[in-house]
Amino acid sequence: MKSFNDFEIAILHQISSFRKEGIISLKDFLEKIFFNPEEGKALIIQLREQYAIFFITNKIYNNPISQREAIIEFSQLLALLDFLNTQGVISIFRNQHLVKEPMYFLSSIFHEPKIENNKIILNDNGLYTDKPEELKNAKGDVIYKGIQFNDSHFVIKNLMGNIVISDKINTIIDEINPVQKKTPFYKHKIFRWAALLLLVLGLCYGIHSSNTKNTQQLNKSIQQLHKKIKAVKTQKNRASKTLVPKKNIKHFGIDISKWNGAILKNNLPDSIDFVICKATEGKNFLDPMFSYNWKEIQQKKLKRGAYHFYVILDNPITQANFFWEQIKDLSSTDFPPIVDIEHGSFEGMNSISSNNKSLQQNLLTFLTRIQQLSGRTPMVYTNHKFANAHLTSARFSKYPLWIADYENKTSPNIPDAWINKGWTAWQKSPSYHIDSKTIDLDVYIGR
Template identity: 25%
Template sequence: MRRFDPQEIAWLECLVLVARIGPISAPAFLARLHFSRAAGRALILQPRGHFGYCYVRPAHLATADAARDERRSLMALLLLLAWLRREGYVAVEHDEGDVPPPLLVVGEAFDAVRPERSRVVLNAQGDYSCEPHQVLSAHGQVAYEGLRLEGDAFTLAREWARGTLHASLALEELLALVRPAPQPAPVCAPVEAVHAKAPGGGSRTIAAVARTMLRLNVMTWLTLLVCAAIAGIQLGGAVHPGERTAGPGPTPVAAVRTAPVSMQQDLPVTHGSAASVSAPTPAAAAPTPAPTSTVTPASAPAGPLYGLDVSKWNGNWVDQLKGSLAGISFVFVRASDGLTADAAFDRHWTAVRSNGLVRGSYHFYRVDIDADQQAQFYLRMLGGASDQGDIAPALDFEAESFPLGAPPPKEKVQADLLRALQALERQGGRVPMIYTNWDIGTKWLDDERFARYPLWIADWSQRNAPRLPATWAQQGFRFWQRTDHYLPPNDNRLAMDLDWFIGHHKDLTS
């Protein structure tokens, strides 16, 4: 028979109460059991990207062991629920034809969401997020750190983040077998939050309360989705390994390497229903042009050229390539992550060229993996060198490039990254680019030696020019990732990253 530890037995006791009283909202149960405000945890899942974040108070992640314990605790709960479901003790009921929303939010911590320019405020206390791996307090201090959930962890969490939870009374027999000794009746927060005693002394389900809680969860999901689109942070849509983020701030005075051009125009978005993700609306200070339904054709020499960047997370994007791409001129394809090949690289790499688009590649750089090995692996993915007909290679360096726990010394991080860039240039025959955002670039790339490498800047704001780290204040940027919520007209509503190049088509590969 399966063994149960004391924590699992406590969870079983709460499930027995659910079996006695009646079905409740699955996310409400999960929230009260693990993601309560008192526990200092919250959960946001992104079904389209197949990943999510478990947010915990920084004090819970003081050491690497503490971070592992947090993951183990969540996995223990999810695996217990999965086992109980497989054995027929519990079930989750989803509405017929129910399609998961772009965001699934579980917990009490993020309960009053509102957009504020380049950030999303998550609750009445003023906690907000500019980067999905971290939540800051109203005073700018770290309020929650995020533990990324992928693979099986994400799949398990997704099953219990929506729908209605049903529990069988057979749980009483199971509990009687596994409980070591008689215990006092548990005080079970999940059930108390959704059920109450009837006036006659009997126990009944307050169905209206349960329905209201579920309705509030749905509204929270939709609100967060709108907020993400407005604020330009990565809380929804398809993503790369590690969220690409851009820091807020005023528009800098920065030189652009290519000819200047007016950038006071809408992003090229395809407008869908209210439930669809679209690009952020222009800031109030900028002029508001008439909306457009497709990308402006890229033939005008003075205007920006538009491009996408894709990885295995973009699903069947290649199958949608045939037909109009509405002015898309170039596509960046993820080749590798650390020492792991992107499973879709060969397919994407071939399809981009065969469809007449200029192609570029990038490697997601990992701080905790040998820099020379990463450069060699990336070059092998490219066939040993970078084709002069392609855009120069790029190293993707961002917050998710760092492992959990205390980061290495800045001097080591900079030296290793420079070594990887130099190896790419020496052996690949091209000066590589650096992809980063203002926050990471300002903190970690403040050495002037990085300035010789062209900048691919991520800034999802509605500024007329991106905010640049000081290292590139004079050189300017080469490519600008303007949003992660572009909807190609033939992409089945899968949000993608949209990039700008200010210049002529012939200069893309220079």
């Protein structure tokens, strides 16, 4: 059974209370359990620009400890919903292509938001926003401050649509709160200790009452056993001196894009060893911050990497050539070229009706072309669910895996295609905090 912390257990109990309501609006459900004035939390998803702002009240935001706790809880909520969805405990569904509005609002304090005079009026009381990371009351006072999350596909997938809760939630609740049974007298600690004491006394009596011959035989056997143990230890010590296994070293880093601005102007924590930045997307989009980020990472003497966001509808050779043109000064100490493929790569098409065989062949064509241009084996960034649905060819296992998995475990879920190969990099959290900016935290295994 997966272990849950106190926050997750509270959410699970609230999910269980909605079990009998059938199909529930995910918006209504989340506003009751998390995004409400009592919690001091709200969310606005920028659908067109593909990012989300998590808002918390000034009181929470201005206290570093409470701010961090709020961010962690938000990440845990996303991870928990995703886990329950993959386990069939809940089902989250929607047709993302029917979403036509530029923004999506989550909070019980929002009511029929509308745009007026370059402001977004959020309710009848005059709550509004005219800056991406601030919510103001009718007097113009800032009452909520926002933190940007750039993993928009993950956020949108988990927080928009409808939810159906299965009976499996009852099993989880029962495992969390097992029925207390009366303990038989012979299982009580005091009884066990008494039994143990009687056993020891019996053994002592038996030893003292044994004859001298048996005692000598016992001592002789013990001495022989000690000699054998000593010989085995000597052999192990000799082996350990000659065979020292090589250990895999874990390094921590971050990945960034234009949404993080000039975050590299700040001093990064000493624990950060590498930075991966977005370079390109599709056949002709260059991230506006790439040139700056690419040079700044090198100046900070950190291991650097660059990734291309793959667009399924665009020609793979064109995408590969465009990507390489931007990163062709790649050095041997840098990460190999990285391709990011996920649900957002289906932009402009219906992922359900996509041709998986064609998708995989085109992606392999892209990877082959990048390898020809760079002389390096490229890395693939994806997540467990997407890969098992769309990247099923065993040929992908030759490429190192950068896996996105935010379940806060000791190791990530590995897609089937890489199950024997394992992971090279792990995007462990979407909520690493540097100078009021929230960015992705990654782990890299240096072999």
